[in-house]
Amino acid sequence: MSPETEQKIQRSFAAQAMMETLGAQITHISKGTVQIEAPILPGSLQQHGFAHAGLTFAIGDSAAGYAALSIMPDDHEVLTSEMKIHLLAPAKGDLLVAKGRVIKPGRRLVIVQADVYARTGAQEVHIALLTGTMIPVPIA
Amino acid sequence: MSPETEQKIQRSFAAQAMMETLGAQITHISKGTVQIEAPILPGSLQQHGFAHAGLTFAIGDSAAGYAALSIMPDDHEVLTSEMKIHLLAPAKGDLLVAKGRVIKPGRRLVIVQADVYARTGAQEVHIALLTGTMIPVPIA
Amino acid sequence: MSPETEQKIQRSFAAQAMMETLGAQITHISKGTVQIEAPILPGSLQQHGFAHAGLTFAIGDSAAGYAALSIMPDDHEVLTSEMKIHLLAPAKGDLLVAKGRVIKPGRRLVIVQADVYARTGAQEVHIALLTGTMIPVPIA
Amino acid sequence: MSPETEQKIQRSFAAQAMMETLGAQITHISKGTVQIEAPILPGSLQQHGFAHAGLTFAIGDSAAGYAALSIMPDDHEVLTSEMKIHLLAPAKGDLLVAKGRVIKPGRRLVIVQADVYARTGAQEVHIALLTGTMIPVPIA
Numbered sequence: 001m002s003p004e005t006e007q008k009i010q011r012s013f014a015a016q017a018m019m020e021t022l023g024a025q026i027t028h029i030s031k032g033t034v035q036i037e038a039p040i041l042p043g044s045l046q047q048h049g050f051a052h053a054g055l056t057f058a059i060g061d062s063a064a065g066y067a068a069l070s071i072m073p074d075d076h077e078v079l080t081s082e083m084k085i086h087l088l089a090p091a092k093g094d095l096l097v098a099k100g101r102v103i104k105p106g107r108r109l110v111i112v113q114a115d116v117y118a119r120t121g122a123q124e125v126h127i128a129l130l131t132g133t134m135i136p137v138p139i140a
Numbered sequence: 141m142s143p144e145t146e147q148k149i150q151r152s153f154a155a156q157a158m159m160e161t162l163g164a165q166i167t168h169i170s171k172g173t174v175q176i177e178a179p180i181l182p183g184s185l186q187q188h189g190f191a192h193a194g195l196t197f198a199i200g201d202s203a204a205g206y207a208a209l210s211i212m213p214d215d216h217e218v219l220t221s222e223m224k225i226h227l228l229a230p231a232k233g234d235l236l237v238a239k240g241r242v243i244k245p246g247r248r249l250v251i252v253q254a255d256v257y258a259r260t261g262a263q264e265v266h267i268a269l270l271t272g273t274m275i276p277v278p279i280a
Numbered sequence: 281m282s283p284e285t286e287q288k289i290q291r292s293f294a295a296q297a298m299m300e301t302l303g304a305q306i307t308h309i310s311k312g313t314v315q316i317e318a319p320i321l322p323g324s325l326q327q328h329g330f331a332h333a334g335l336t337f338a339i340g341d342s343a344a345g346y347a348a349l350s351i352m353p354d355d356h357e358v359l360t361s362e363m364k365i366h367l368l369a370p371a372k373g374d375l376l377v378a379k380g381r382v383i384k385p386g387r388r389l390v391i392v393q394a395d396v397y398a399r400t401g402a403q404e405v406h407i408a409l410l411t412g413t414m415i416p417v418p419i420a
Numbered sequence: 421m422s423p424e425t426e427q428k429i430q431r432s433f434a435a436q437a438m439m440e441t442l443g444a445q446i447t448h449i450s451k452g453t454v455q456i457e458a459p460i461l462p463g464s465l466q467q468h469g470f471a472h473a474g475l476t477f478a479i480g481d482s483a484a485g486y487a488a489l490s491i492m493p494d495d496h497e498v499l500t501s502e503m504k505i506h507l508l509a510p511a512k513g514d515l516l517v518a519k520g521r522v523i524k525p526g527r528r529l530v531i532v533q534a535d536v537y538a539r540t541g542a543q544e545v546h547i548a549l550l551t552g553t554m555i556p557v558p559i560a
Binding site for chain 2: 383406409413
């Protein structure tokens with residue numbers, strides 16, 4: 001992956017105010033895989049005191065989308081067309097880690113997947129699986 | 141729908157810190173349908189200045205979940221098992237409106253759907269369709 | 281819808297050997313909606329004597345796909361990119377009826393939905409809901 | 421996995437007339453994974469002469485379902501509640517191979533995945549990814 005592609009991903013991420021609201025950060029980028037971490041902030045909780053599915057979805061979808069972006073030409077970006085999330089276990093722990101990857105690259109569509117884990121100390125519990133479709137679009 | 145059920149929904153919603161972070165409010169409850177509205181706050185934007193998919197998902201999933209809760213016995217709540225979201229158009233407008241409804245009630249699973257609209261003045265644009273599965277669980 | 285479009289749909293359907301294996305027929309075509317019916321043949325059953333999910337999926341996916349095709353230019357066809365099916369009730373009855381429709385047309389993607397019913401006499405039971413993505417492709 | 425569980429799976433599969441119509445066979449069973457193969461019969465084709473998505477779905481869904489069944493108590497079976505399929509490449513080759521596995525076991529729900537490959541000689545092309553939800557039900 002070129003430094004330009006990595007910069008493009010970092011710039012796009014930095015421009016997402018929602019990621020700042022959620023305290024999310026990119027912690028790994030390589031060709032075809034991107035990792036995003038987020039603390040479980042007091043403002044990100046659901047009614048039982050676990051992380052809200054909206055947080056899990058937001059970082060899972062972003063990790064999957066940036067994984068797709070990491071294999072795009074530099075004059076393209078990607079949009080989520082559809083995304084399915086399975087919630088596998090309560091999102092409780094020190095922080096959430098979303099690991100996105102490309103399942104099937106394509107000129108018209110990129111099929112992606114992400115796993116989200118709740119990390120407590122050195123332990124990671126698999127809390128969500130996302131599978132979806134990204135659309136490449138030329139940057140205006 | 142009994143006043144107890146409506147109170148249960150309002151209490152559960154009020155306990156979701158994420159809904160406050162996003163500025164979301166319940167604007168309609170009836171048996172089998174729930175409506176949630178949210179402004180597009182500066183902290184809820186994605187990189188193009190539209191509402192983030194995380195916001196659209198969060199209120200769509202909640203509207204669908206509370207629609208399921210509105211038909212549950214009062215000693216049960218619901219959890220999202222899985223949810224698919226189709227993003228149909230950019231989420232730009234004055235505010236977002238999520239309308240959840242029950243497709244198929246069941247003792248073990250409730251199948252739900254939600255439509256999310258971006259409202260500008262009197263006009264609503266359909267920006268997302270969600271379809272998913274809620275699991276009834278006895279309140280501990 | 282032009283007669284050419286209707287002929288294109290009928291020709292495409294007639295070329296699907298699987299539809300003949302399943303005994304399926306198109307029973308209605310209009311702009312944006314297509315209906316397909318299939319008997320529950322002895323060779324289409326699952327282990328409890330109901331129609332197999334493969335039959336329900338096949339006619340639901342086809343009805344949704346042809347609904348998308350009904351709004352395409354005549355030099356394009358469509359392919360299913362992804363499809364989610366919720367199975368709502370046992371597929372038992374005289375025959376299955378799949379009703380496909382377009383949720384969101386687009387040049388790059390068409391979002392579609394289909395409902396499948398099991399019909400017994402005059403009664404229809406809703407047995408499946410499908411939601412998915414069709415890709416328009418130029419006919420070679 | 422006990423011999424009883426393997427027999428339960430084989431009996432259930434043998435009772436599915438649709439599997440015989442499609443020429444499908446179980447080629448591997450172990451705890452948490454099941455493999456099903458099917459030839460691309462003349463009666464299983466779509467309009468371009470490739471295998472129909474109905475075939476790909478039917479064997480992918482069955483492989484995922486039997487993977488779930490392989491971890492169930494012997495007095496339970498499973499039903500598909502919902503299943504999403506991504507079609508990744510044209511289904512052309514000598515035969516199709518579906519490999520199902522359990523992502524997350526549970527007493528109330530089992531989350532499953534299946535990959536379907538088109539095999540030509542020694543080469544396998546990944547043609548579909550399925551992700552879905554199975555419900556355990558007591559055998560009547």
